[in-house]
Amino acid sequence: MGLIVLGIIIGLEGLNLLEYSLFVYVFSTIGLLYIIFIAGSELVLNEFKATKNKSIIFGFLTFSIPPALGIPVCHYFLGFDVNSRLLTATMFATHPLLSN
Structure with a gap:
């Protein structure tokens, strides 16, 4: 950091x-x-396989919720155009490792 x-x-x-x-x-x-x-x-594949379903759900939620909230915020409150909304909203997603 x-x-x-x-x-x-x-x-x-x-x-x-x-x-x-x-x-x-x-x-x-x-x-x-x-x-x-x-x-x-x-990444330990055995741990990932043991928590595969939880990891998939967690990955989907951390990828979809921040942009779903960020796009309307960037549109209505900040007045960004389409490309700026998409770029800024996708930066909100954290994309952590899914093994834990």
Whole structure:
């Protein structure tokens, strides 16, 4: 979490100490893939199989409820256009690992 906050601070939207370049793009992509790999390697398939139904329901609810609430809020209260509503509302979904 600290690395993400530090990246925001020194990035383009913060102090602008780090310019956007191919170097930054490549290493940010590698970092993202590394995080996804680590999350996948920590998934225990036996535990996932034991709680398969609960995991499917939990995944469906955490994926569908935040956008279902976020789209009307972005439309009626914030006045966003269609693309902005969809993008903002889908960011509300947390997408946690479903193994627990």
